[in-house]
Amino acid sequence: MLAVPGVVGHPEIMWKSEHGMSARKPTIDDVARLSGVGRTTVSRVLNGGPNVREPVRRKVLEAVEALDYRVNPQARSLAGGGSRVLALVLASDLDAEPNSFYASALELGAVRECLQSGFQLFTRHVPQDDPAAVQQVIDIAVNQRCQGVILTPPFSDNADLIQQLRARGVHLAAISPGGGGRGLVDAVGIDDEAGGRDIARYLLEFGHRHIAYLGGIAGHLSAESRLDGVRRAMREMGLPDDALTVERGDFTFRSGGLIAARVLALSPRPTALICANDDMAAGALSVAHARGLQVPGDLSISGFDDTPVSAIVWPPLTTVHQPLKAMGGEAVRLVSERITGAAGDWAFRTLPHAVVVRESAGAWHA
Amino acid sequence: MLAVPGVVGHPEIMWKSEHGMSARKPTIDDVARLSGVGRTTVSRVLNGGPNVREPVRRKVLEAVEALDYRVNPQARSLAGGGSRVLALVLASDLDAEPNSFYASALELGAVRECLQSGFQLFTRHVPQDDPAAVQQVIDIAVNQRCQGVILTPPFSDNADLIQQLRARGVHLAAISPGGGGRGLVDAVGIDDEAGGRDIARYLLEFGHRHIAYLGGIAGHLSAESRLDGVRRAMREMGLPDDALTVERGDFTFRSGGLIAARVLALSPRPTALICANDDMAAGALSVAHARGLQVPGDLSISGFDDTPVSAIVWPPLTTVHQPLKAMGGEAVRLVSERITGAAGDWAFRTLPHAVVVRESAGAWHA
DNA sequence: CTTAAAATTGGAAGCGCTTCCATAATGGCG
DNA sequence: CGCCATTATGGAAGCGCTTCCAATTTTAAG
Known part of the structure; x- marks a missing residue:
């Protein structure tokens, strides 16, 4: 020295x-x-x-x-330089496994952007169905003196939460808000309606005429517009309303299996299952296997998100790709712009999605 | 008011x-x-x-x-109350998907414990093969003025890293250290050798006599002792050394598939694959499906960790359960005890593991 | 060369909290 | 009832940094 x-x-x-x-x-x-x-x-x-x-x-x-x-970040923060701390809030059912891949991808993208812009990121999982969830998110933000919070569904749609956080001087960005958060906050997402329409079209082109949609909780608005897209595609193909059966779960592998079992008992049996995310599709796939159904020969199944789950199962899932890492990064950029002081209307950045063709969907044996 | x-x-x-x-x-x-x-x-x-x-x-x-x-945590920290910030350092191959379930489980356990003990947790993914990884971990710890860092494999075994962090006044806990970190730092883990032995025994009891072990990178010491356990089980059953074929990958789904393909080309073909983690087992499973092999009829496959992956694939994986959440929590407890000032020798807390029987392993058709 | 305007630079005042140290209240005993 | 050992309590000094504002140096005109 x-x-x-x-x-x-x-x-x-x-x-x-x-x-x-x-x-x-x-x-x-x-x-x-x-x-x-x-x-x-x-x-x-x-x-x-x-x-x-x-x-x-x-x-x-x-x-x-x-x-x-x-x-020393603590000293800087105290002196008024801003804490430079951001929190990524994810919903999870306390003891159930969180949808790790979805969460991880978002987090990875966000962390990478934070490194660049000099922010510090906390990732926090909050039980979504807990009535105290709103308070919990606020506590996270306030206790740590976060300058910004990134909300993921279904928090993205919680107008009350958004309002309260903002009232405490916290800057916000939302990932995939549906109706609720749209226009209330800076946000990033894909065109969910188009995503639903695209995957439905892809399946309809194989000639499927009895389709079941395995959806998530109804409050999850962006996922809900995927269903709207599916409906639209069917209408556009001239199919009657009863060609589509809709059932809801909670986005978990387990619920995917449960609902699939219910839907497969229908007669006529659907020949294709459109799932609201990959985990539910994986659950449906397991049930298909358990019943000895060939996929896609007897039953086509599609996922949504294109998380690694879709590649891990057999056969690999045809699904809709969401650029989750990019979404996480963009969300950070949005809050950081607000923190830096850029005023203006709430932005909504739409990122591109794509149907990823793998092997779980196709034509069925006559 | x-x-x-x-x-x-x-x-x-x-x-x-x-x-x-x-x-x-x-x-x-x-x-x-x-x-x-x-x-x-x-x-x-x-x-x-x-x-x-x-x-x-x-x-x-x-x-x-x-x-x-x-x-105000920043003010408290500045004034000398300690930053109360902990970092959980996870290894990941930058753009490959991290082993999210493993990481998430650890994180969940750690976060929960932190909430109780009033610590703040950062989770950070560091590319493990990067030569600058050590410096990167140090930067994370020093920049944020972390009081403690929780190391996961293979960082748990990095004596140099441990030394350097300690030199900077950072308290440590390691998850599943093998030889390297053992005795150098407080740690928590399962008895990996016993885990390997248990799963091998389980398979051997079905009469398998040609087994392949799909391992991870050699530097990952705790996973390496699983292999020792497998070897021991075979020796105890009086099997010759060449009854076991060992190949190495990097713990990813992809490498599991690659190695499985190689191993399945052997003759005589192994009738059972013992994998170093669930992801590799899932990869092997996919290859088996692609070749039309029945699992477990033609080939038994076992995983390790009991992450949700093992339940998501078909057939669900027989695997070895690691209490990951508990391990994360215990690690936090260990650092926090050090921070509070408890002196004494480095502790190693062994948590119980268990063979989880599902459907991917069993007897094979003659 | 002056002189005002613009560009640099540093001094000092806190930010909100913990902690050291002095002061005040309380209690046990002879 | 006093006197001293405890037990409670508050004052003041920073922790390391940003920022306001005044002081100093340049630069550009005049």
Whole structure:
């Protein structure tokens, strides 16, 4: 290590790196002293402020390097720099396994963007059906002094929650809001209605005429518009309303199986199952296997989301791809723009979806 | 809201809840004023300190309630109360899907425990094969001023990383360390060797005599001892060494399929595949399906971990259950004990595992 | 060369909390 | 009833940073 003039006289700055903890982490004042400028100037350099001449900036940066200095985020936050903390709120049924792949993909995309924009991300799972859920989300945001919160369905549609968070000065972005959150908050999502229409069309082209839709909870508005899309596709193909049977579950593997069993007992038996997400499709697939039905020979099944689940099951699921990572990243960008102060109307960014053809859907044996 | 004596004269405390942000969040001084005690006393109550008389404590708590006061964690941290931030570090191959279920289960358990003990948890995914991984983990810990870090495999075995983090005053706990981390750090895990032995025995009892072990990367020590267990079981059953074929992948679905394909081309063909985790088993299962092999009729397959993947595939996987949530929780407890100051030798808590019998393993057609 | 305007820079005041230390109240005993 | 050991309580000093504002240096006109 260099013999640093400014640091002389502060013997407690030494690092006893061998036997445990260092005596003291370098502070902004250490950097200021070492680079021979004022504390304020260092702060300017660190925060990309204006009015710093190039040679000065370089000197400061060198000192930062030499001392391996890192801004203390807690101090920065206290001093008014903003906590730079964002929370990603995911719904989950407490002890049931969360829809991990969906959540992970969103999180991954969000974290990556946070790294770039210098935010810190917390991911928190909140039991969606809990009546205290709203309060819990607020607690998360307020307790940690989050500057922003990213809401996922069905929280994206909770106008009350949105209102309350905003009243406490928290900036927001929503992922896939349906009617509720739309226009109330910055958001990102795909065109769910088109997604539903596309997958339905794909199936109808194989000639399927009895279709069942395995949906999620009704309050999940974006998933609900997938159903609207399915209905539209059928109408456009001139099919009667009773060609479609609709049943609802809760997006879990288990409920997919339960509903599939119910639907497969119908007569005439549907030849295709359109599921609201991949997990439910996987559940339906298991039931099909258990009954010895060939997929897609006896029964076509489609998923939604294109999470890894769709590739893991057999046969792999034909599904609708959602760019979840990109959605997570975009959500971060949206809140961060709000935090930076950009005003204006609530944005809704629509990202592209696509039907991913694998092997679980096709024509059926006569 | 109550007309609060102490607050009079501070008109800026009002909440303009309608049009956006509140003017100011209540501080500890507001609580002190309202309850008519000193700031220090409030702090004591908030932190469970000694020497506070019951009526005083109650008064303070009432004021907290009335003002909906929350400690500002940033301020507390700055003042020396410790950041109360923990980081859970997970390995992942950057763009490959992380083993989400494994990660989520650990995280869920950890978060739950954190809620109880008042810690804040960050979950961060670090590309394991990156040479800069160690530095990245250190950055996460240092930048956020984490008090503790929970390491998962293969970081649990990285003595260098452990050393460096400790040198910076970060407290640690490791999940499932193998040789490397064992004895260097507080840790929790199952008896992997016994787990491997148990599942191997289960299969051998069906009479399998040609077995392939689909392992993970060799550096993943705890998974490696599962293989030791398998070997031991075979030896105990008097089987020759060449009854076991060992191939390695990287714990992903994809590599499971790749290796399975290779192994199934062997002659004589193994009648059972023991996989190092559920994802690889799922990959192997897909390959079996693709080749028209009956499972378990033609081929038995077993997983490890008992993540939801094992229930989602068909047939559902016989696997070894790891109490992942409990492990996550225990890890938090371990670091938090260190932070609180309990000294002593490094602990290793062994949690119970169990063979979960489902349908992917059994006897084979003669 | 002056002189005002613009660009840099640093001093000082907190942000909300914990903690050290001094002060005040309480209690046990002789 | 006093006196000293406890037990309670509050005052004041920072923790490391951002930011307001005043001071200083440049630069651009005049």
